[in-house]
Amino acid sequence: MASPRHRIAQRFDELQAADRAGLITFISAGDPDYDTSLDILRGLPAAGADIIELGMPFSDPMADGPSIQQASRRALNAGQDMHKTLAMVRAFREQDSETPLVLMGYYNPIHRMGVARFLELASDAGVDGLIVVDLPPEHDEELRHPAQAHGLHVIRLATPTTDERRLPRILQDAPGFLYYVSSTGVTGATDAMPEQVEAQWRRIRRQIDLPIGVGFGIRTPDQARRIAGFADAVVVGSALTDCLQHAECAVEGKHAVLERVRALADAIAEAR
Amino acid sequence: MGFPAQRLESVPDANGCFGHFGGRFVAETLMPLTLDLEAQYAAVKDSASFRAELAALQRDFVGRRSPLYFAARLTDRLKGATIYLKREDLMHTGAHKINNCLGQMLLARHMGKQRIIAETGAGMHGVATATVAARFGMDCTIYMGSADIDRQHPNVERMQLLGAEVVPVSHGTGTLKDAMNEAMRDWATNVASTFYIIGTVAGPHPYPTLVRDFQSIIGQEVREQVLDREGRLPDSLLACIGGGSNAMGLFHPFLQDPDVRLIGVEAAGHGMATGRHAASLQGGVPGVLHGNRTYLLQSEDGQIVDAHSVSAGLDYPGIGPEHAWLHETGRGDYVAITDDEAIDAFRTLCHLEGIIPALESSHAIAHAIKLAPTLPSSHIMVINLSGRGDKDMTTVTRYLADTSTNRGAA
Numbered sequence: 001m002a003s004p005r006h007r008i009a010q011r012f013d014e015l016q017a018a019d020r021a022g023l024i025t026f027i028s029a030g031d032p033d034y035d036t037s038l039d040i041l042r043g044l045p046a047a048g049a050d051i052i053e054l055g056m057p058f059s060d061p062m063a064d065g066p067s068i069q070q071a072s073r074r075a076l077n078a079g080q081d082m083h084k085t086l087a088m089v090r091a092f093r094e095q096d097s098e099t100p101l102v103l104m105g106y107y108n109p110i111h112r113m114g115v116a117r118f119l120e121l122a123s124d125a126g127v128d129g130l131i132v133v134d135l136p137p138e139h140d141e142e143l144r145h146p147a148q149a150h151g152l153h154v155i156r157l158a159t160p161t162t163d164e165r166r167l168p169r170i171l172q173d174a175p176g177f178l179y180y181v182s183s184t185g186v187t188g189a190t191d192a193m194p195e196q197v198e199a200q201w202r203r204i205r206r207q208i209d210l211p212i213g214v215g216f217g218i219r220t221p222d223q224a225r226r227i228a229g230f231a232d233a234v235v236v237g238s239a240l241t242d243c244l245q246h247a248e249c250a251v252e253g254k255h256a257v258l259e260r261v262r263a264l265a266d267a268i269a270e271a272r
Numbered sequence: 273m274g275f276p277a278q279r280l281e282s283v284p285d286a287n288g289c290f291g292h293f294g295g296r297f298v299a300e301t302l303m304p305l306t307l308d309l310e311a312q313y314a315a316v317k318d319s320a321s322f323r324a325e326l327a328a329l330q331r332d333f334v335g336r337r338s339p340l341y342f343a344a345r346l347t348d349r350l351k352g353a354t355i356y357l358k359r360e361d362l363m364h365t366g367a368h369k370i371n372n373c374l375g376q377m378l379l380a381r382h383m384g385k386q387r388i389i390a391e392t393g394a395g396m397h398g399v400a401t402a403t404v405a406a407r408f409g410m411d412c413t414i415y416m417g418s419a420d421i422d423r424q425h426p427n428v429e430r431m432q433l434l435g436a437e438v439v440p441v442s443h444g445t446g447t448l449k450d451a452m453n454e455a456m457r458d459w460a461t462n463v464a465s466t467f468y469i470i471g472t473v474a475g476p477h478p479y480p481t482l483v484r485d486f487q488s489i490i491g492q493e494v495r496e497q498v499l500d501r502e503g504r505l506p507d508s509l510l511a512c513i514g515g516g517s518n519a520m521g522l523f524h525p526f527l528q529d530p531d532v533r534l535i536g537v538e539a540a541g542h543g544m545a546t547g548r549h550a551a552s553l554q555g556g557v558p559g560v561l562h563g564n565r566t567y568l569l570q571s572e573d574g575q576i577v578d579a580h581s582v583s584a585g586l587d588y589p590g591i592g593p594e595h596a597w598l599h600e601t602g603r604g605d606y607v608a609i610t611d612d613e614a615i616d617a618f619r620t621l622c623h624l625e626g627i628i629p630a631l632e633s634s635h636a637i638a639h640a641i642k643l644a645p646t647l648p649s650s651h652i653m654v655i656n657l658s659g660r661g662d663k664d665m666t667t668v669t670r671y672l673a674d675t676s677t678n679r680g681a682a
Binding site for chain 2: 058059060061062063065069073076081082083106107108109110111112113133134135136138139157158159160161162163166170181184185186189
């Protein structure tokens with residue numbers, strides 16, 4: 001039997017066939033605690049998440065705004081670590097073998113565990129891709145090549161500061177999908193401007209066939225609908241971690257996250 | 273581990289790496305900025321007008337060159353090596369930090385930036401940055417950990433008086449690393465208008481190189497001064513290390529002189545065995561933080577852990593990548609000094625030489641106090657007195673009161 005299609009490619013094929021944008025949801029693993037976080041993770045596909053980004057909490061999240069910083073902090077304070085994050089993926093895969101799952105975070109915890117050991121465990125757990133915020137193309141070979149051997153995509157990012165000279169370097173060898181960071185600054189900080197984002201998205205679209213997900217500053221169903229009019233996928237993170245921050249208790253937080261995901265998914269479904 | 277093939281003259285490489293340390297491990301938003309900074313720096317650094325303007329400011333604004341002072345009574349007391357102090361404490365703003373700030377400020381102006389940001393720990397880099405920002409009429413925002421704001425309050429007032437906005441950072445541990453995280457977030461947000469003046473030989477390439485270059489004036493002067501006085505090069509150079517900018521500035525002009533021993537002194541805090549220290553080389557493992565690969569204090573899980581030192585300026589869980597490389601190649605020797613030893617050295621220098629050293633620099637003096645008696649008087653030792661200790665009076669007074677209380681209780 002031929003090897004199965006990569007889950008990420010498979011999912012984008014399905015989205016294209018249905019002519020709709022995908023919803024990529026970010027939560028921080030272990031936020032606010034392991035059990036609640038696993039419950040949320042398991043509930044995401046049914047609530048409308050097409051692809052899951054699971055954050056690996058880090059003590060020094062330099063590219064994140066207050067919401068995801070606090071999510072990382074809550075998770076670490078509750079005892080989350082890399083092994084628990086991988087265990088959470090394994091538990092998720094027991095019930096869901098179709099939804100692509102991408103781990104997102106910073107390089108140091110991977111570096112500490114050792115790239116080879118990390119990839120072995122991540123691949124075994126059922127991870128499909130990695131987004132490592134502080135590992136630009138200039139340095140990503142040490143992770144990207146061995147990851148490929150395990151069938152894991154190291155997702156590339158482009159930003160508003162990525163100029164024409166630099167873009168080809170990012171697009172070259174980019175696997176899975178491209179993550180377009182729609183504003184400068186940190187996660188959750190400023191509202192995305194759909195018109196400007198669309199112009200940027202078209203600029204990149206002309207140069208690459210890979211699906212392009214758009215994230216940073218997309219909070220409301222209305223914003224998601226507008227981005228989903230053109231983008232291949234919409235990434236929402238801080239708006240979900242906010243739900244956990246503002247909740248009175250973990251159970252309420254879980255319901256709030258899943259409800260927000262349903263609202264975003266409904267809005268995206270109406271976009272085209 | 274073997275001696276890396278990379279030769280001294282060819283470091284850092286095109287990706288900003290010293291051996292496997294350094295690099296530019298930053299988010300894509302910042303990547304084009306670091307590339308632009310590197311290109312702009314390469315374009316101006318050797319131009320005659322840039323060098324002439326920097327030299328004039330170093331002379332008339334900073335007060336260079338700084339004296340090389342023969343510490344006669346300290347030498348007599350220790351009955352060993354001949355000890356000189358490089359008097360960076362006498363420079364404008366009271367520490368070596370201004371050397372780097374002036375250089376980066378000229379670069380910022382060349383790049384057409386209107387706003388300066390910086391991180392600070394002890395506040396010395398913040399004060400130096402606020403000073404040059406005032407001198408050049410730039411807006412200035414300084415990020416400082418809330419714990420450091422408490423223990424270095426006079427420096428907060430100095431920065432404010434100089435017109436800078438001091439933003440407290442309470443995330444994480446409220447110390448230097450958190451201030452640096454916040455400065456990087458600001459930089460990623462205000463990419464067009466803002467120049468980030470990093471205060472030490474860390475951060476993404478080209479910072480470790482350009483900070484080193486601007487601080488190398490310390491070692492260049494020492495070289496001339498020692499040759500002038502002694503007719504030969506020194507035998508050993510000692511400097512304290514947090515991120516490592518004063519040490520790198522002293523060491524760098526001597527890297528090609530294998531007979532000159534380079535000794536970096538980290539902060540052992542409560543003692544290496546307690547785990548409560550700031551000695552990244554002695555007690556850390558390689559990792560990636562703040563844009564570079566280097567030795568870091570971190571947990572098994574790769575989370576950065578708190579550094580501990582009585583001196584706020586050494587209280588950083590990482591170290592400049594070039595030091596990590598000198599450590600691995602064996603070119604540099606790195607040791608650690610505890611809080612107690614640093615405080616004793618602080619008092620010794622006050623009493624014997626009439627000089628109040630910064631607590632940071634006191635770590636280098638403390639190691640000299642251990643090392644000098646084992647050496648002959650023909651051995652020439654230069655200690656970088658990187659800053660003055662006025663800022664540390666409260667800390668030292670409190671420390672001594674606590675220590676005597678504890679001793680009384682025991």
